[in-house]
Amino acid sequence: MRFFVALFAMLAALATPVLADPADVEAASRGVVRVVIIGNDGPELLPVSHGTGFAVGRERIVTNAHVIRQALEDERLAIGIVPADGEEAVYARIVAVSERNDLALLATTSNLGLPPLTISGNPPTSGAVIAIGYPANVDLAQGLEFADLFRAQPPVTATGFLSGRRPSREMDTLLHTAPIAAGNSGGPLVDECGRVIGVNSFGAESQGSDAEFFFAVSTRELLPFLRANDVSPQMSSGACRSLAALDAEEQARRDAEAARIAAASRQSAEELAARTGELRRTAGYAVMDERANGMALAFLALLVATAAGLVAAWFHVRQELRRRAVAGALALAALIGGVVAWFTRPPFEEIDRRVEDALHDEARGADTGPVVAGGAGGGDYICTLDESRSRVTGAPARDLPFAWREDGCVNDRTQYGRTDGTWARVFVPANEAAVSVNRFDPASSELTMERYLLGREAMTQARTARGGFTAPQCGASEAEARAFGTAQDAVTSALPSTPNERLVYRCTASAPEGES
Known part of the structure; x- marks a missing residue:
């Protein structure tokens, strides 16, 4: 019964909806950067505008094409990359731009050690999503100056829901409700496991109380763009699952296995008891037969000895010494044989010994499994x-x-x-x-x-x-x-x-x- 209870618990755990761990989004955030368009006024550097990007490989950053458009149009402007964690900011050069689907690939001038974000190979069609980036309205609310844009700061995460996939502006996009603002452009839209499912690009205009929707360039656009530029991104197509759910499944699996072993042990004990009873009956019958045969043989030998003794006495009276000796020897031999037959009868303890020997021989015969290397x-x-x-x-x-x-x-x-x-x-x-x-x-x-x-x-x-x-x-x-x-x-x-x-x-x- 316990086995089936544990099995039911394991199945219930497997059927429980899984929620991802917040640490995944935090880990993904460490690969997100602020992309700053930089001008200069003499020796002083001046931020012109900024957006967001994220690492997809060693020294490779993805962002939106419109984020770096000013740097494309004016060679006097430079592109700066400010990591979320650390103190060092570096310059970047443009590797590729795709205006059609609003994507750009940048190469940093030195390695920042950024963890590349994993791209979902099987993005969801519904459920919660998180936008990660550097919205300008948050900078404004914090009272940050332009110079503060060069300081490492953690990005902002905003949660919403995926509302579907739809083509727009000649590209495949995802429609979602995770709030983004100017500055979020080029940042990743991730699932609950921190895997990229899109690149945030623009938002729908809201009229009064209308619901706000936002658009992200889908991985259907992103993946071909990366591969065309010799970037092999880190990908994962598995289901988004939490460790808490996995731990619950493992515990249910262990409980089910323990219950199975206990049930098997009980069954083995019952089978052993039944087999022991069967062997005991067989051994008991055999021992009782041998004891009965011994008693019968001893009784017969006693009769022979008695008869031979009487004959010997008769020959003694008749003074026939040779015949007396033969009859006497026969009587003595019969008496000795009877005593031996009586005392060599198997004792009742022989039943237990024969049962143990039979069980040992059966166990030794069953232990013939193959030897596995390792x-x-x-x-x-x-x-x-x-x-x-x-x-x-x-x-x-x-x-x-x-x-x-x-x-x-x-x-x-x-x-x-x-x-x-x-x-x-x-x-x-x-x-x-x-x-x-x-x-x-x-x-x-x-x-x-x-x-x-x-x-x-x-x-x-x-x-x-x-x-x-x-x-x-x-x-x-x-x-x-x-x-x-x-x-x-x-x-x-x-x-x-x-x-x-x-x-x-x-x-x-x-x-x-x-x-x-």
Whole structure:
């Protein structure tokens, strides 16, 4: 019964609507920039106008064509890129402009380390959307001066709803209600997982109490534009799912598995009890038969011994010594045989012994499963992404070769650390604002990768913590692996409570070379 209750709970969790994590939009915001058109009056730089853009690759920024139109028309104007996080602003040059669909691609003059935004490969047709950008009316309300536009500031996020797709101005656009204003142009329109579904471009004029609608250039326009300019954007086509929902599903799955194991154990116990009863009956009948046969044989031997004894006595009276000796020997032999038959009868405890032996032989005969390469002792795997248990925000590999050694070495080059029976490796790159934590469970052959997208300050702390220890080379001893696992806790303890991305891979032993 518990199995079905747990199974129902798991199905209910799977059917529960999922809500994305706010951290996803925050992470996407760190790849959004202010695009400033700059003039000069002698040595002084003067902002002429500004819009918004977002990173789609290393040193590549997307914005609207109309945002940079002034710089196109007047070569004395420059384009500045101001990141949302940090202190450094840089210049940009124009790579490509498409007036038809109001798109422009810029290249920064130096690498700002901006995290590229992921573009949805399967954008929604309805639901909540978020506009990210730098609306000028917010700057005005804050009393910002033009010079303040060169300071790094987080962009503004505004939530609305997707109202459909419709062609306009000879391009494919998305109609939505997430408020945008002058300055938002060129900024991303994202889903709840922070994935780009459009580039905000313009708004509909509102008359009095009329509802306000806004337009974003769709990814149907954006993707061909990027590819035509040698940009391979990071894409994700999976469903937008929250980690809370995934955790609930995992807990329901564990409960269902525990209930299944308990039910199987009860069934096995019942089957064992039934089998034990059957063996006990069989052994009981056999022992009782053997005991009865022994008693009958002893009684028969006693009769023979008695008869032979009487005959011996008769021959003794008649003084026939030879015949007396033969009869006496027969009597003694029969008596000894009867005693032996009586005392060699199987005891009742023999029933239990025979049942145990039979169960042991059956268990040994059933343990004939194939030996699988890999497991806790190490081996070569192919790990396949389990999308039903993953939260995908980027563009991960679907299949990974994974050579595991029992000392925690992966692919003969990367040593994992061990903490409380868990093997893990923390990766803190120097040129990317993200921390990845990979964990492998040899018992279940399951690889989990969690990725944390961090701001500048948090990333600096992570790099500082990572600089406090050195990763051992492959082939580390048990003590070294444990010390390394403990050292990595300095990084993981400073990470947010939940990652932005979780990838669960199911690993199976790969066939030896030459086999298929």
